[in-house]
Amino acid sequence: MGRWKREVLVIIILYLLISTMGVTEGKKGRRNINRKRHSAVSRALEIINGTSNSDAYCLSWRMAVEANNMRGWRTIPIQCWRHVQGYMVGGQYSRDISLIIDQIYAYLDTVSPFADSLDAWIFDVDDTCLSNLFYYQARRFGCDPYNPMEFKIWASKGESLAIPAVLEIFYRLIEVGFKVMLLTGRDEETLGEATVENLVNQGFVGYERLIMRSPEYRGLSAMMYKSEIRRQLMEQGYRVWGNVGDQWSDLQGNYTGDRTFKLPNPMYFVP
Protein backbone atom coordinates (compact mmCIF):
# COMPACT_ATOMS: atom_id res chain seq x y z
CA MET A 1 0.00 0.00 0.00
CA GLY A 2 1.39 3.39 -0.97
CA ARG A 3 2.04 6.07 1.59
CA TRP A 4 -0.79 8.32 0.38
CA LYS A 5 -3.26 5.45 0.52
CA ARG A 6 -2.37 4.88 4.14
CA GLU A 7 -2.82 8.54 4.86
CA VAL A 8 -6.24 8.51 3.18
CA LEU A 9 -7.17 5.46 5.23
CA VAL A 10 -6.12 7.18 8.43
CA ILE A 11 -8.13 10.27 7.48
CA ILE A 12 -11.20 8.08 6.86
CA ILE A 13 -10.70 6.45 10.26
CA LEU A 14 -10.33 9.92 11.77
CA TYR A 15 -13.58 11.01 10.12
CA LEU A 16 -15.44 7.96 11.41
CA LEU A 17 -13.99 8.53 14.86
CA ILE A 18 -15.12 12.14 14.96
CA SER A 19 -18.58 11.33 13.63
CA THR A 20 -18.98 8.56 16.22
CA MET A 21 -18.04 11.08 18.90
CA GLY A 22 -20.69 13.39 17.57
CA VAL A 23 -23.49 10.83 17.37
CA THR A 24 -24.38 10.74 21.02
CA GLU A 25 -23.78 14.45 21.49
CA GLY A 26 -26.99 16.19 22.38
CA LYS A 27 -28.69 17.85 25.30
CA LYS A 28 -28.08 14.97 27.66
CA GLY A 29 -25.25 13.58 25.57
CA ARG A 30 -22.34 14.63 27.71
CA ARG A 31 -22.86 12.07 30.44
CA ASN A 32 -23.43 9.29 27.91
CA ILE A 33 -20.20 10.12 26.17
CA ASN A 34 -18.27 10.18 29.40
CA ARG A 35 -19.74 6.83 30.31
CA LYS A 36 -18.98 5.42 26.88
CA ARG A 37 -15.47 6.76 26.98
CA HIS A 38 -14.96 5.36 30.43
CA SER A 39 -16.17 1.93 29.41
CA ALA A 40 -14.11 2.03 26.21
CA VAL A 41 -11.02 2.97 28.19
CA SER A 42 -11.55 0.28 30.78
CA ARG A 43 -12.26 -2.31 28.05
CA ALA A 44 -9.04 -1.25 26.31
CA LEU A 45 -7.16 -1.62 29.58
CA GLU A 46 -8.72 -5.03 30.10
CA ILE A 47 -7.66 -6.12 26.64
CA ILE A 48 -4.15 -4.81 27.22
CA ASN A 49 -3.97 -6.59 30.55
CA GLY A 50 -5.33 -9.68 28.85
CA THR A 51 -8.17 -9.90 31.31
CA SER A 52 -11.67 -8.68 31.72
CA ASN A 53 -12.94 -8.68 35.30
CA SER A 54 -14.77 -11.88 34.57
CA ASP A 55 -11.77 -13.50 32.88
CA ALA A 56 -9.56 -12.49 35.78
CA TYR A 57 -11.96 -14.11 38.21
CA CYS A 58 -12.33 -17.25 36.09
CA LEU A 59 -8.58 -17.55 35.73
CA SER A 60 -8.26 -17.40 39.52
CA TRP A 61 -11.05 -19.92 39.79
CA ARG A 62 -9.42 -22.30 37.32
CA MET A 63 -6.08 -21.93 39.07
CA ALA A 64 -7.70 -22.69 42.43
CA VAL A 65 -9.32 -25.81 40.97
CA GLU A 66 -6.04 -27.09 39.54
CA ALA A 67 -4.17 -26.43 42.80
CA ASN A 68 -6.83 -28.38 44.72
CA ASN A 69 -7.95 -25.32 46.67
CA MET A 70 -11.50 -25.53 45.36
CA ARG A 71 -13.28 -28.67 46.45
CA GLY A 72 -16.73 -30.19 46.33
CA TRP A 73 -18.07 -27.84 43.66
CA ARG A 74 -20.99 -29.10 41.59
CA THR A 75 -21.04 -26.67 38.67
CA ILE A 76 -18.68 -24.05 37.33
CA PRO A 77 -19.58 -20.41 38.07
CA ILE A 78 -22.04 -19.27 35.42
CA GLN A 79 -19.89 -16.24 34.57
CA CYS A 80 -17.07 -18.63 33.65
CA TRP A 81 -19.00 -20.47 30.95
CA ARG A 82 -17.35 -18.61 28.07
CA HIS A 83 -13.98 -18.50 29.78
CA VAL A 84 -13.94 -22.27 30.27
CA GLN A 85 -15.19 -22.74 26.71
CA GLY A 86 -12.35 -20.55 25.44
CA TYR A 87 -9.90 -22.47 27.56
CA MET A 88 -11.10 -25.90 26.47
CA VAL A 89 -11.44 -25.30 22.75
CA GLY A 90 -9.13 -22.33 22.16
CA GLY A 91 -5.86 -24.21 22.46
CA GLN A 92 -4.73 -23.50 26.01
CA TYR A 93 -6.13 -26.76 27.41
CA SER A 94 -4.10 -28.73 24.86
CA ARG A 95 -1.03 -26.64 25.57
CA ASP A 96 -1.39 -27.25 29.30
CA ILE A 97 -1.64 -30.99 28.71
CA SER A 98 1.38 -31.03 26.40
CA LEU A 99 3.53 -29.32 29.00
CA ILE A 100 2.49 -31.87 31.62
CA ILE A 101 3.19 -34.78 29.27
CA ASP A 102 6.61 -33.19 28.68
CA GLN A 103 7.16 -33.47 32.43
CA ILE A 104 6.37 -37.17 32.23
CA TYR A 105 9.00 -37.61 29.52
CA ALA A 106 11.49 -35.67 31.65
CA TYR A 107 10.66 -37.80 34.67
CA LEU A 108 11.08 -40.99 32.61
CA ASP A 109 14.64 -39.93 31.83
CA THR A 110 15.45 -39.92 35.54
CA VAL A 111 14.05 -43.31 36.60
CA SER A 112 15.44 -46.81 36.30
CA PRO A 113 12.61 -49.31 36.32
CA PHE A 114 13.46 -52.86 37.41
CA ALA A 115 12.16 -54.43 34.19
CA ASP A 116 10.77 -57.40 36.10
CA SER A 117 7.25 -56.93 34.69
CA LEU A 118 6.16 -55.20 37.89
CA ASP A 119 6.88 -51.59 36.90
CA ALA A 120 3.45 -50.02 36.65
CA TRP A 121 1.82 -46.79 35.55
CA ILE A 122 -1.74 -45.82 36.32
CA PHE A 123 -3.99 -43.75 34.10
CA ASP A 124 -7.48 -42.60 34.84
CA VAL A 125 -9.86 -42.95 31.86
CA ASP A 126 -12.39 -40.07 31.68
CA ASP A 127 -10.73 -36.86 30.56
CA THR A 128 -7.35 -38.46 30.99
CA CYS A 129 -7.30 -41.05 28.18
CA LEU A 130 -10.69 -40.31 26.67
CA SER A 131 -12.06 -36.81 26.34
CA ASN A 132 -15.65 -36.00 27.26
CA LEU A 133 -15.38 -32.55 25.77
CA PHE A 134 -18.24 -33.13 23.31
CA TYR A 135 -20.49 -34.16 26.15
CA TYR A 136 -19.66 -31.13 28.27
CA GLN A 137 -19.86 -28.79 25.31
CA ALA A 138 -23.60 -29.51 25.27
CA ARG A 139 -23.77 -28.91 29.04
CA ARG A 140 -22.27 -25.43 28.94
CA PHE A 141 -18.82 -26.75 29.84
CA GLY A 142 -19.90 -27.63 33.34
CA CYS A 143 -22.45 -24.91 34.09
CA ASP A 144 -25.13 -27.62 34.11
CA PRO A 145 -25.01 -29.98 37.09
CA TYR A 146 -23.78 -33.52 36.60
CA ASN A 147 -26.48 -35.91 35.47
CA PRO A 148 -25.39 -39.54 35.99
CA MET A 149 -28.06 -41.00 33.66
CA GLU A 150 -27.20 -38.64 30.82
CA PHE A 151 -23.52 -39.30 31.26
CA LYS A 152 -24.12 -43.05 31.19
CA ILE A 153 -25.97 -42.69 27.88
CA TRP A 154 -23.07 -40.69 26.47
CA ALA A 155 -20.43 -43.13 27.73
CA SER A 156 -22.40 -46.12 26.33
CA LYS A 157 -21.97 -44.72 22.85
CA GLY A 158 -18.21 -45.19 23.06
CA GLU A 159 -17.62 -42.00 21.09
CA SER A 160 -15.16 -40.21 23.33
CA LEU A 161 -12.00 -39.14 21.54
CA ALA A 162 -8.48 -39.92 22.67
CA ILE A 163 -6.49 -37.06 24.16
CA PRO A 164 -3.61 -37.18 21.65
CA ALA A 165 -0.70 -36.31 23.96
CA VAL A 166 -1.87 -38.91 26.48
CA LEU A 167 -2.18 -41.59 23.79
CA GLU A 168 1.39 -40.81 22.78
CA ILE A 169 2.86 -41.19 26.27
CA PHE A 170 0.68 -44.30 26.80
CA TYR A 171 2.47 -45.98 23.86
CA ARG A 172 5.86 -44.75 25.00
CA LEU A 173 5.38 -46.25 28.46
CA ILE A 174 4.36 -49.64 27.08
CA GLU A 175 7.30 -49.49 24.69
CA VAL A 176 9.84 -48.98 27.49
CA GLY A 177 8.32 -51.82 29.48
CA PHE A 178 5.83 -50.37 31.93
CA LYS A 179 2.61 -52.21 32.70
CA VAL A 180 -0.09 -49.67 32.10
CA MET A 181 -3.16 -49.93 34.31
CA LEU A 182 -6.30 -48.03 33.41
CA LEU A 183 -8.19 -47.32 36.61
CA THR A 184 -11.65 -45.81 36.33
CA GLY A 185 -14.66 -45.23 38.52
CA ARG A 186 -16.94 -46.19 35.62
CA ASP A 187 -19.36 -48.97 36.50
CA GLU A 188 -18.11 -52.30 35.19
CA GLU A 189 -21.49 -53.98 34.69
CA THR A 190 -23.16 -51.22 32.70
CA LEU A 191 -20.21 -49.55 30.95
CA GLY A 192 -17.63 -52.31 30.69
CA GLU A 193 -18.21 -53.23 27.08
CA ALA A 194 -18.60 -49.69 25.78
CA THR A 195 -15.45 -48.58 27.59
CA VAL A 196 -13.34 -51.40 26.19
CA GLU A 197 -14.65 -50.64 22.70
CA ASN A 198 -14.08 -46.93 23.04
CA LEU A 199 -10.51 -47.46 24.22
CA VAL A 200 -9.80 -49.73 21.28
CA ASN A 201 -11.43 -47.48 18.69
CA GLN A 202 -9.26 -44.64 19.98
CA GLY A 203 -6.05 -46.64 19.86
CA PHE A 204 -5.60 -47.50 23.53
CA VAL A 205 -4.40 -51.06 23.05
CA GLY A 206 -1.67 -52.97 24.83
CA TYR A 207 -2.49 -51.94 28.38
CA GLU A 208 -2.08 -54.51 31.15
CA ARG A 209 -5.47 -54.12 32.82
CA LEU A 210 -8.59 -52.05 32.69
CA ILE A 211 -9.89 -51.85 36.24
CA MET A 212 -13.48 -50.68 36.52
CA ARG A 213 -15.72 -50.27 39.54
CA SER A 214 -17.22 -53.67 40.35
CA PRO A 215 -20.41 -53.93 42.45
CA GLU A 216 -18.51 -54.35 45.74
CA TYR A 217 -17.02 -50.84 45.40
CA ARG A 218 -20.24 -49.02 44.58
CA GLY A 219 -20.84 -46.10 46.87
CA LEU A 220 -17.18 -45.58 47.76
CA SER A 221 -15.71 -42.18 46.89
CA ALA A 222 -13.35 -42.19 43.92
CA MET A 223 -10.44 -41.51 46.27
CA MET A 224 -11.27 -44.42 48.58
CA TYR A 225 -11.98 -46.79 45.72
CA LYS A 226 -8.81 -45.93 43.82
CA SER A 227 -6.67 -46.06 46.95
CA GLU A 228 -7.99 -49.56 47.64
CA ILE A 229 -7.25 -50.74 44.10
CA ARG A 230 -3.74 -49.28 44.29
CA ARG A 231 -3.25 -51.08 47.60
CA GLN A 232 -4.13 -54.34 45.87
CA LEU A 233 -1.68 -53.60 43.05
CA MET A 234 1.05 -52.94 45.60
CA GLU A 235 0.20 -56.21 47.31
CA GLN A 236 0.58 -57.99 43.99
CA GLY A 237 4.09 -56.59 43.84
CA TYR A 238 3.59 -53.73 41.42
CA ARG A 239 5.59 -50.54 41.84
CA VAL A 240 3.56 -47.55 40.69
CA TRP A 241 6.05 -45.16 39.09
CA GLY A 242 3.52 -42.71 37.80
CA ASN A 243 -0.14 -41.91 38.26
CA VAL A 244 -1.98 -39.65 35.84
CA GLY A 245 -5.46 -38.23 36.27
CA ASP A 246 -7.59 -35.16 35.75
CA GLN A 247 -9.03 -35.25 39.29
CA TRP A 248 -7.22 -34.84 42.59
CA SER A 249 -9.20 -37.86 43.78
CA ASP A 250 -7.16 -39.91 41.26
CA LEU A 251 -3.94 -38.73 42.84
CA GLN A 252 -4.61 -38.43 46.55
CA GLY A 253 -5.30 -40.98 49.25
CA ASN A 254 -2.92 -43.91 49.75
CA TYR A 255 -0.28 -45.58 47.58
CA THR A 256 -0.50 -42.70 45.13
CA GLY A 257 2.65 -43.67 43.24
CA ASP A 258 6.13 -42.26 42.98
CA ARG A 259 5.01 -39.24 40.91
CA THR A 260 1.55 -37.93 40.21
CA PHE A 261 0.52 -35.82 37.24
CA LYS A 262 -2.62 -33.71 37.42
CA LEU A 263 -4.16 -33.03 34.03
CA PRO A 264 -6.38 -29.96 33.82
CA ASN A 265 -10.14 -30.22 34.13
CA PRO A 266 -12.13 -27.07 34.87
CA MET A 267 -15.48 -28.70 33.93
CA TYR A 268 -16.33 -30.97 36.83
CA PHE A 269 -15.18 -32.21 40.21
CA VAL A 270 -15.15 -35.83 41.38
CA PRO A 271 -14.79 -36.22 45.16
Place this chain on the structure above:
Amino acid sequence: MGRWKREVLVIIILYLLISTMGVTEGKKGRRNINRKRHSAVSRALEIINGTSNSDAYCLSWRMAVEANNMRGWRTIPIQCWRHVQGYMVGGQYSRDISLIIDQIYAYLDTVSPFADSLDAWIFDVDDTCLSNLFYYQARRFGCDPYNPMEFKIWASKGESLAIPAVLEIFYRLIEVGFKVMLLTGRDEETLGEATVENLVNQGFVGYERLIMRSPEYRGLSAMMYKSEIRRQLMEQGYRVWGNVGDQWSDLQGNYTGDRTFKLPNPMYFVP
Protein backbone atom coordinates in the same frame (compact mmCIF):
# COMPACT_ATOMS: atom_id res chain seq x y z
CA MET B 1 -13.38 18.98 26.99
CA GLY B 2 -15.16 20.76 24.12
CA ARG B 3 -15.84 19.00 20.87
CA TRP B 4 -13.33 21.12 18.90
CA LYS B 5 -10.63 20.37 21.43
CA ARG B 6 -11.18 16.66 20.99
CA GLU B 7 -10.98 17.08 17.26
CA VAL B 8 -7.72 18.99 17.54
CA LEU B 9 -6.38 16.23 19.76
CA VAL B 10 -7.34 13.58 17.24
CA ILE B 11 -5.68 15.59 14.46
CA ILE B 12 -2.49 15.80 16.52
CA ILE B 13 -2.60 12.05 17.08
CA LEU B 14 -3.17 11.60 13.35
CA TYR B 15 -0.16 13.77 12.60
CA LEU B 16 2.02 11.79 14.99
CA LEU B 17 0.78 8.55 13.48
CA ILE B 18 1.58 9.62 9.95
CA SER B 19 5.00 10.95 10.87
CA THR B 20 5.80 7.71 12.69
CA MET B 21 4.81 5.81 9.57
CA GLY B 22 7.11 8.01 7.56
CA VAL B 23 10.13 7.67 9.80
CA THR B 24 11.22 4.28 8.59
CA GLU B 25 10.25 5.03 4.99
CA GLY B 26 13.28 5.19 2.79
CA LYS B 27 15.08 3.16 0.20
CA LYS B 28 14.92 -0.02 2.25
CA GLY B 29 11.99 1.19 4.27
CA ARG B 30 9.26 -0.90 2.66
CA ARG B 31 10.35 -4.18 4.19
CA ASN B 32 10.76 -2.61 7.62
CA ILE B 33 7.26 -1.25 7.46
CA ASN B 34 5.81 -4.54 6.35
CA ARG B 35 7.59 -6.25 9.17
CA LYS B 36 6.43 -3.62 11.61
CA ARG B 37 2.89 -3.88 10.36
CA HIS B 38 3.00 -7.65 10.57
CA SER B 39 4.29 -7.59 14.11
CA ALA B 40 1.75 -4.94 15.08
CA VAL B 41 -1.05 -7.05 13.63
CA SER B 42 0.10 -10.23 15.33
CA ARG B 43 0.63 -8.34 18.58
CA ALA B 44 -2.91 -6.96 18.26
CA LEU B 45 -4.23 -10.47 17.66
CA GLU B 46 -2.28 -11.71 20.64
CA ILE B 47 -3.75 -8.98 22.77
CA ILE B 48 -7.25 -9.79 21.56
CA ASN B 49 -6.71 -13.49 22.23
CA GLY B 50 -5.23 -12.53 25.56
CA THR B 51 -2.14 -14.52 24.86
CA SER B 52 1.09 -14.22 23.00
CA ASN B 53 2.84 -17.51 22.25
CA SER B 54 5.11 -16.78 25.14
CA ASP B 55 2.23 -15.85 27.45
CA ALA B 56 0.38 -19.03 26.49
CA TYR B 57 3.45 -21.07 27.36
CA CYS B 58 4.06 -19.21 30.61
CA LEU B 59 0.44 -19.62 31.62
CA SER B 60 0.77 -23.38 31.06
CA TRP B 61 3.99 -23.29 33.00
CA ARG B 62 2.46 -21.41 35.91
CA MET B 63 -0.52 -23.76 35.94
CA ALA B 64 1.80 -26.78 35.98
CA VAL B 65 3.70 -25.29 38.92
CA GLU B 66 0.54 -24.66 40.92
CA ALA B 67 -0.81 -28.15 40.22
CA ASN B 68 2.49 -29.66 41.41
CA ASN B 69 3.31 -31.10 37.99
CA MET B 70 6.54 -29.12 37.72
CA ARG B 71 9.07 -30.10 40.33
CA GLY B 72 12.67 -29.44 41.22
CA TRP B 73 13.02 -26.36 39.01
CA ARG B 74 15.72 -23.86 39.96
CA THR B 75 14.76 -20.79 37.94
CA ILE B 76 11.73 -19.73 35.97
CA PRO B 77 12.02 -19.97 32.16
CA ILE B 78 13.70 -16.79 30.94
CA GLN B 79 10.88 -16.13 28.46
CA CYS B 80 8.46 -15.99 31.40
CA TRP B 81 10.21 -13.13 33.17
CA ARG B 82 7.72 -10.48 32.01
CA HIS B 83 4.77 -12.81 32.29
CA VAL B 84 5.56 -13.61 35.91
CA GLN B 85 6.23 -9.93 36.57
CA GLY B 86 2.83 -9.07 35.10
CA TYR B 87 1.22 -11.78 37.16
CA MET B 88 2.87 -10.77 40.42
CA VAL B 89 2.42 -7.01 40.22
CA GLY B 90 -0.51 -6.64 37.81
CA GLY B 91 -3.23 -7.75 40.19
CA GLN B 92 -3.84 -11.39 39.27
CA TYR B 93 -1.60 -12.74 42.03
CA SER B 94 -3.61 -10.83 44.62
CA ARG B 95 -6.87 -11.95 43.04
CA ASP B 96 -5.74 -15.56 43.13
CA ILE B 97 -4.86 -15.26 46.81
CA SER B 98 -8.17 -13.61 47.66
CA LEU B 99 -10.13 -16.43 46.07
CA ILE B 100 -8.15 -19.00 48.04
CA ILE B 101 -8.67 -17.09 51.28
CA ASP B 102 -12.39 -17.06 50.42
CA GLN B 103 -12.19 -20.87 50.34
CA ILE B 104 -10.72 -20.81 53.85
CA TYR B 105 -13.66 -18.71 55.06
CA ALA B 106 -16.07 -21.13 53.35
CA TYR B 107 -14.31 -24.10 54.92
CA LEU B 108 -14.44 -22.44 58.35
CA ASP B 109 -18.21 -22.29 58.06
CA THR B 110 -18.34 -26.06 57.74
CA VAL B 111 -16.13 -27.11 60.67
CA SER B 112 -16.83 -27.39 64.36
CA PRO B 113 -13.62 -27.05 66.31
CA PHE B 114 -13.54 -28.60 69.77
CA ALA B 115 -12.56 -25.34 71.47
CA ASP B 116 -10.28 -27.16 73.91
CA SER B 117 -7.22 -25.06 72.98
CA LEU B 118 -5.95 -27.81 70.72
CA ASP B 119 -7.53 -26.69 67.44
CA ALA B 120 -4.58 -25.63 65.32
CA TRP B 121 -3.85 -23.95 62.01
CA ILE B 122 -0.48 -23.93 60.35
CA PHE B 123 0.89 -21.15 58.19
CA ASP B 124 4.16 -21.07 56.37
CA VAL B 125 6.00 -17.73 56.63
CA ASP B 126 7.84 -16.80 53.39
CA ASP B 127 5.40 -15.76 50.68
CA THR B 128 2.54 -16.98 52.80
CA CYS B 129 2.49 -14.48 55.68
CA LEU B 130 5.35 -12.27 54.53
CA SER B 131 5.93 -11.37 50.91
CA ASN B 132 9.39 -11.50 49.36
CA LEU B 133 8.18 -9.80 46.23
CA PHE B 134 10.63 -6.89 46.59
CA TYR B 135 13.49 -9.30 46.85
CA TYR B 136 12.48 -11.29 43.78
CA GLN B 137 11.68 -8.15 41.83
CA ALA B 138 15.42 -7.43 41.86
CA ARG B 139 16.12 -11.03 40.78
CA ARG B 140 13.97 -10.94 37.67
CA PHE B 141 11.07 -12.62 39.48
CA GLY B 142 12.92 -15.89 39.73
CA CYS B 143 14.97 -15.91 36.53
CA ASP B 144 18.08 -15.60 38.69
CA PRO B 145 18.96 -18.73 40.66
CA TYR B 146 18.40 -18.81 44.40
CA ASN B 147 21.27 -17.36 46.39
CA PRO B 148 21.02 -18.39 50.05
CA MET B 149 23.46 -15.72 51.28
CA GLU B 150 21.67 -12.93 49.47
CA PHE B 151 18.33 -14.15 50.72
CA LYS B 152 19.63 -14.27 54.27
CA ILE B 153 20.76 -10.65 54.00
CA TRP B 154 17.32 -9.67 52.72
CA ALA B 155 15.50 -11.63 55.42
CA SER B 156 17.73 -10.13 58.15
CA LYS B 157 16.42 -6.70 57.30
CA GLY B 158 12.93 -7.69 58.37
CA GLU B 159 11.39 -5.60 55.62
CA SER B 160 9.04 -8.12 54.04
CA LEU B 161 5.47 -6.90 53.79
CA ALA B 162 2.43 -8.77 55.02
CA ILE B 163 0.21 -10.37 52.41
CA PRO B 164 -2.97 -8.51 53.34
CA ALA B 165 -5.56 -11.26 52.74
CA VAL B 166 -3.46 -13.71 54.76
CA LEU B 167 -3.11 -11.25 57.64
CA GLU B 168 -6.88 -10.90 57.65
CA ILE B 169 -7.62 -14.64 57.86
CA PHE B 170 -4.81 -14.98 60.44
CA TYR B 171 -6.72 -12.61 62.75
CA ARG B 172 -10.01 -14.29 62.02
CA LEU B 173 -8.64 -17.69 62.98
CA ILE B 174 -7.24 -16.43 66.26
CA GLU B 175 -10.53 -14.66 66.94
CA VAL B 176 -12.56 -17.85 66.55
CA GLY B 177 -10.20 -19.75 68.82
CA PHE B 178 -7.65 -21.52 66.66
CA LYS B 179 -4.05 -21.79 67.80
CA VAL B 180 -2.06 -20.46 64.89
CA MET B 181 1.35 -22.03 64.34
CA LEU B 182 3.84 -20.38 62.04
CA LEU B 183 6.10 -23.07 60.63
CA THR B 184 9.08 -21.97 58.57
CA GLY B 185 12.25 -23.48 57.21
CA ARG B 186 14.12 -20.27 58.09
CA ASP B 187 17.16 -20.89 60.26
CA GLU B 188 16.38 -20.13 63.90
CA GLU B 189 19.88 -19.12 65.00
CA THR B 190 20.59 -16.61 62.26
CA LEU B 191 17.11 -15.36 61.35
CA GLY B 192 15.13 -15.83 64.55
CA GLU B 193 15.23 -12.27 65.77
CA ALA B 194 14.68 -10.64 62.38
CA THR B 195 11.74 -12.92 61.65
CA VAL B 196 10.02 -12.20 64.95
CA GLU B 197 10.52 -8.47 64.40
CA ASN B 198 9.29 -8.62 60.82
CA LEU B 199 6.16 -10.52 61.83
CA VAL B 200 5.42 -7.97 64.53
CA ASN B 201 6.07 -4.94 62.36
CA GLN B 202 3.65 -6.39 59.81
CA GLY B 203 0.93 -7.08 62.36
CA PHE B 204 1.31 -10.82 62.83
CA VAL B 205 0.78 -10.89 66.58
CA GLY B 206 -1.16 -13.33 68.72
CA TYR B 207 0.05 -16.53 67.14
CA GLU B 208 0.65 -19.54 69.38
CA ARG B 209 4.13 -20.49 68.21
CA LEU B 210 6.72 -19.56 65.65
CA ILE B 211 8.56 -22.75 64.80
CA MET B 212 11.84 -22.21 62.96
CA ARG B 213 14.44 -24.68 61.82
CA SER B 214 16.71 -25.46 64.77
CA PRO B 215 20.21 -26.90 64.21
CA GLU B 216 19.05 -30.53 64.56
CA TYR B 217 16.86 -30.19 61.45
CA ARG B 218 19.47 -28.61 59.20
CA GLY B 219 19.87 -30.49 55.95
CA LEU B 220 16.39 -32.03 55.99
CA SER B 221 14.16 -31.18 53.04
CA ALA B 222 11.35 -28.76 53.83
CA MET B 223 8.83 -31.55 53.40
CA MET B 224 10.61 -33.91 55.82
CA TYR B 225 11.27 -31.16 58.35
CA LYS B 226 7.71 -29.86 58.30
CA SER B 227 6.22 -33.38 58.44
CA GLU B 228 8.31 -34.07 61.54
CA ILE B 229 7.19 -30.86 63.24
CA ARG B 230 3.56 -31.61 62.41
CA ARG B 231 4.02 -35.08 63.86
CA GLN B 232 5.20 -33.50 67.11
CA LEU B 233 2.21 -31.16 67.14
CA MET B 234 -0.11 -34.15 66.67
CA GLU B 235 1.66 -35.92 69.51
CA GLN B 236 1.05 -32.90 71.71
CA GLY B 237 -2.63 -33.33 70.98
CA TYR B 238 -3.14 -30.63 68.39
CA ARG B 239 -5.63 -31.17 65.59
CA VAL B 240 -4.47 -29.39 62.46
CA TRP B 241 -7.62 -28.12 60.75
CA GLY B 242 -5.90 -26.16 58.07
CA ASN B 243 -2.45 -25.81 56.59
CA VAL B 244 -1.55 -22.89 54.35
CA GLY B 245 1.61 -22.51 52.29
CA ASP B 246 2.96 -21.32 48.97
CA GLN B 247 4.98 -24.51 48.38
CA TRP B 248 3.73 -28.05 47.92
CA SER B 249 6.46 -29.07 50.36
CA ASP B 250 4.47 -27.18 53.02
CA LEU B 251 1.41 -29.26 52.25
CA GLN B 252 2.64 -32.73 51.40
CA GLY B 253 4.32 -35.45 53.44
CA ASN B 254 2.67 -36.65 56.65
CA TYR B 255 0.07 -35.19 59.02
CA THR B 256 -0.72 -32.52 56.46
CA GLY B 257 -3.88 -31.37 58.19
CA ASP B 258 -7.57 -31.69 57.46
CA ARG B 259 -7.47 -29.20 54.56
CA THR B 260 -4.51 -27.71 52.76
CA PHE B 261 -4.46 -24.43 50.87
CA LYS B 262 -1.84 -23.80 48.23
CA LEU B 263 -1.07 -20.13 47.71
CA PRO B 264 0.42 -19.24 44.34
CA ASN B 265 4.15 -18.82 43.90
CA PRO B 266 5.57 -18.87 40.39
CA MET B 267 8.96 -17.44 41.48
CA TYR B 268 10.75 -20.29 43.20
CA PHE B 269 10.48 -23.92 44.20
CA VAL B 270 11.38 -25.38 47.61
CA PRO B 271 11.78 -29.18 47.58
